[in-house]
Amino acid sequence: MRRYYITTDYPSDIRLIQLANRFRLIPWPSRDNPVWTMRPPRPWPKNCYALTARTDQEGLCEQLRLPLKGVIDTMASDASVACFFQNERRAALVPSLSLLLTGQALYTADIAFIFTRALADRLNFSAADFDAIRMVVHESLVNALIHGNLRLSSSLRRDGKHFFKYARMLTDRLNDPTFAQKSVRIRAQWTDNLLEIKIQDEGAGYCVTPTARSELYAASGRGLKIIADVADACTVSDYGREITLSFRRTDKRSFLTSGGKPYLMPHRPDFSRARVFVAKKNPVRVQLVTQLLKSMGVTFIKTGDTDFAKVRDILQFNPDLVILDVLKTEDPGVRLLEHLKADPDGADIPVLAKIPAAAPRVRREVL
Numbered sequence: 001m002r003r004y005y006i007t008t009d010y011p012s013d014i015r016l017i018q019l020a021n022r023f024r025l026i027p028w029p030s031r032d033n034p035v036w037t038m039r040p041p042r043p044w045p046k047n048c049y050a051l052t053a054r055t056d057q058e059g060l061c062e063q064l065r066l067p068l069k070g071v072i073d074t075m076a077s078d079a080s081v082a083c084f085f086q087n088e089r090r091a092a093l094v095p096s097l098s099l100l101l102t103g104q105a106l107y108t109a110d111i112a113f114i115f116t117r118a119l120a121d122r123l124n125f126s127a128a129d130f131d132a133i134r135m136v137v138h139e140s141l142v143n144a145l146i147h148g149n150l151r152l153s154s155s156l157r158r159d160g161k162h163f164f165k166y167a168r169m170l171t172d173r174l175n176d177p178t179f180a181q182k183s184v185r186i187r188a189q190w191t192d193n194l195l196e197i198k199i200q201d202e203g204a205g206y207c208v209t210p211t212a213r214s215e216l217y218a219a220s221g222r223g224l225k226i227i228a229d230v231a232d233a234c235t236v237s238d239y240g241r242e243i244t245l246s247f248r249r250t251d252k253r254s255f256l257t258s259g260g261k262p263y264l265m266p267h268r269p270d271f272s273r274a275r276v277f278v279a280k281k282n283p284v285r286v287q288l289v290t291q292l293l294k295s296m297g298v299t300f301i302k303t304g305d306t307d308f309a310k311v312r313d314i315l316q317f318n319p320d321l322v323i324l325d326v327l328k329t330e331d332p333g334v335r336l337l338e339h340l341k342a343d344p345d346g347a348d349i350p351v352l353a354k355i356p357a358a359a360p361r362v363r364r365e366v367l
Helices: 014-022 057-064 078-090 103-108 111-123 127-149 160-174 213-217 222-230 283-295 311-317 332-342 360-366
Strands: 003-006 025-027 048-052 070-073 096-102 183-190 194-200 233-237 242-248 255-258 261-264 275-279 300-304 321-325 351-354
Touching: 014 025, 014 048, 014 078, 048 057, 057 070, 057 111, 070 078, 078 096, 078 183, 096 103, 096 111, 103 127, 103 160, 111 127, 111 183, 127 183, 127 194, 127 222, 127 242, 127 283, 222 233, 222 283, 275 283, 275 311, 283 300, 300 311, 311 332, 321 332, 332 351
Parallel strands: 003 025, 003 048, 048 070, 070 096, 275 300, 275 321, 321 351
Antiparallel strands: 096 183, 183 194, 194 242, 233 242, 255 261
């Protein structure tokens, strides 16, 4: 099967020529005319890939607007590109979109947003589905890059003392060719009823064990729990180096098929009119909780920092639920909770507080 390529790089780029010759890629429409400087003279081929070192936010968005089969980072190793095309051959007849990116591209650009928007352009799914897919793809890519290819442990981010070491190691490994040249493969394929996204890293892997209920309160592994809760199905394989996310594409979500027999799924509550106030200190966690709420259908969301949030801000928003962090007994979240419950208008508002598992004193004070 013939494969074609386009590029925004210089056509005489040595790495570009090496990849094209090694994998027998045909330039389209010509080696001397990058595709978006001219009007395509004929219909797009079905197997056309972009070979480019321009993997910044703008460059990837520009390329994925085109009817391409995938985008390949020319900084990736020959072995990574060979594995990429091997996976492409296995499912050549299925509609798909693939990316092969190295560490710098994954770290500097919002790949989850870019990839999800490209899928939305092709599949026309809803805003709620967009947020849900973007969130789980983002979490999966972070795991693939940080814990997989760069081999950085989450234990380094548990406190300020170790966080500086984590930041230094992250910078060093992103600039170390041994780690930086490792790639992550992202592949989406779909049918009329199902969207499947597969993310593979080139790390050392780990021993995959079934997720126990107690692991939800562990210091690590909660990202995978969130992914499994948001996606319709989640499978981890190849010793943790590969994760497969599945999403149903039908609006009739009340029925699934198991062994050829349909069975009734539990009714999904309607949260479209729910109002939630999120008070957290960490902006990354604020974004994560916000995206999770949106994936559940919540549209009225207001956020605030626990250090500066006022009771009147909460009461003016009139929330159905308040979510806040309470990390220690002197935490601003405790004072905010006390003032909210002392106000007659806020005494009956439900509060969901995140408390460290190893802090029974904080739990007693909040309760």
